[in-house]
Amino acid sequence: MTNESEKSPEEVVRDFKRKQERRRNIWVGIAVFFGLVWAYGYVTNSDNLTSTNVTSPAPIDTSWIPTDFNSYSDDPNIGWRWLKKNEYKCSYGSSGGCWGMMIIAKDGCDRRLYAEISILDKNEVQIGYTNETASQALPMQKTKFVFDTFEDDADTARLAKISCY
Numbered sequence: 001m002t003n004e005s006e007k008s009p010e011e012v013v014r015d016f017k018r019k020q021e022r023r024r025n026i027w028v029g030i031a032v033f034f035g036l037v038w039a040y041g042y043v044t045n046s047d048n049l050t051s052t053n054v055t056s057p058a059p060i061d062t063s064w065i066p067t068d069f070n071s072y073s074d075d076p077n078i079g080w081r082w083l084k085k086n087e088y089k090c091s092y093g094s095s096g097g098c099w100g101m102m103i104i105a106k107d108g109c110d111r112r113l114y115a116e117i118s119i120l121d122k123n124e125v126q127i128g129y130t131n132e133t134a135s136q137a138l139p140m141q142k143t144k145f146v147f148d149t150f151e152d153d154a155d156t157a158r159l160a161k162i163s164c165y
Contacts, residue, residue, distance in 0.1 A: 064106050064140075072162050079104045080115075080162060088146050097154035101145045108139035109164035115145050116161040121153040129160060137164070 007015070062071045065079035072078035083100030090098035103115060116131040132145040147157065 066104065069102070069104060075162065075164060077106045078162050078164060079106070080159065083144070088144065091146060091148045092150070097151065097157075098146055098148045099157045101147070101159075103137075103143045103145065103162060104140060105137045105143075105164050106140065108141065109134075109137040111136060111165055112163075113137045113143055114161070114163040114165075115147075115159075117147050117157040118160045119149050119151055119154050120156045120158060121151075122155040124156070127151050127153055 060071065060076045062076075062079075065071055069079035069081045072080055080101060080103045083102055087102075088098075088100030092098075097119070099117060101115060101117070103113060105113065113134040113136070114131065115133075116129055118126050119128040119130065121127050128149060128151050130147045130149050132147060134143045134145070137143050
């Protein structure tokens with residue numbers, strides 16, 4: 001082995017460059033290693049998110065809902081259907097329009113049953129709304145609502161909300 005003072009300037013520069021390259025290679029190796037560790041963790045975590053950690057929602061039991069009723073998507077306790085024209089009468093004659101609805105609550109509503117509809121014109125533009133309430137509903141008791149409007153342009157209605165509380 002030679003002493004540093006015995007080396008030529010070219011050899012000193014060459015040794016210095018080798019040391020720099022060795023350090024750079026070590027840092028590149030460390031960066032690659034941590035990159036691989038991160039990538040492995042990302043892939044295994046994303047696999048877990050899609051397969052084991054994420055569960056599908058439990059299916060909603062609609063077996064209790066009468067066959068001519070619809071399940072209300074915002075509350076699995078509620079079933080509803082539009083009434084046929086011969087099942088209800090408009091409260092105010094033919095001054096606007098009216099619609100009838102039957103609602104059933106599997107577990108009942110302790111204090112109040114509320115329903116709201118949006119009123120649409122012939123172009124399906126919303127022109128208003130109306131609502132009805134019942135003071136209470138017993139479990140599996142059907143509740144009839146008649147929604148009246150004075151909107152002359154009323155043509156159809158759309159269920160907006162049902163609340164059971």
